[in-house]
Amino acid sequence: MIAYLAGTVRSPRADSAVIVTAGVGRQVFLPPALAAELSEGREVELHTELVVREDSLTLFGFDSADARAVFQTLLTVSGVGPKLALAVLGVLGADGLRQAVGTEDQAALTTVPGIGKKGAARMLLELAGKLPAGAADLPLTAGAPVMRQAADEVVDALVGLGWKQAEAIDAVARARERAPEAPVPALLRDALKILGGRL
Structure with a gap:
């Protein structure tokens, strides 16, 4: 299990980046807001989750342990895969999701592409009482965002x-x-x- 990664950013994209550690580059998929902060050559630390599938090993990265924990919880919902879980975090964020679940705000969940009314209702049901309360740790990548186009x-x-x-x-x-x-x-x-x- 790869739970943490520190290294140099290479080939940053809108949804991922290659993180080079000890001469080895690992592609890490990221929430869009975090990916947007990364630039070529930047040193970065990420909390990571390795998702194992029959035909793939995919690494997902987050700026806090809290975001990773919420991602892990989202993956327990039937019909929610890594890409949709990442989209939920990208649109709502960990705290926004907690608020939506806590207030049973189905409309907030349907703002995420790929989630309709039925999917939102199922998520509210399955996530009730399961989301982590939130962590006090500061984001690992805190700092001034890099200006690009x-x-x-x-x-x-x-x-x-x-x-x-x-x-x-x-x-x-x-x-x-x-x-x-x-x-x-x-x-x-x-x-x-x-x-x-x-x-």
Whole structure:
């Protein structure tokens, strides 16, 4: 089991990065907001979860033990695989998911691409009382986000989460109007809120 990874970022993308440790590069899939903060050559520490399937070994990375624990819990829900669990964290975050489950907010869950009303109802039922309470540890990757071509990065991240490119472009444009100088993570958060009808 690979539970923690510290190394140098190589080939960062909208949904993943290669983390080089001791000369070995491991591809790690990440929530979009975290992926957007990583840049080539940056030193990073991640809490990781290795998902084993019959035909693959896939590594997922998170900036806190709390986010990893929520991801692990999401994988216990019937019909929720790693990609959908990552999308839930990308759209709602660990605290947002806790709030949605605690208030039985089905509408919040349906803002995640791939989750309809039936899926949201099932998730609320299966996650009730199971989500970790939250951790006090600080994110391992805390620090100033790296400025890149923010709009393109965020559009790619949103498309990776399941939105159509036209929807993503429109949401990013509206978010950019609200905060012209916003870095990638802030722009992504605002775009997600716009797509979820919360802005």
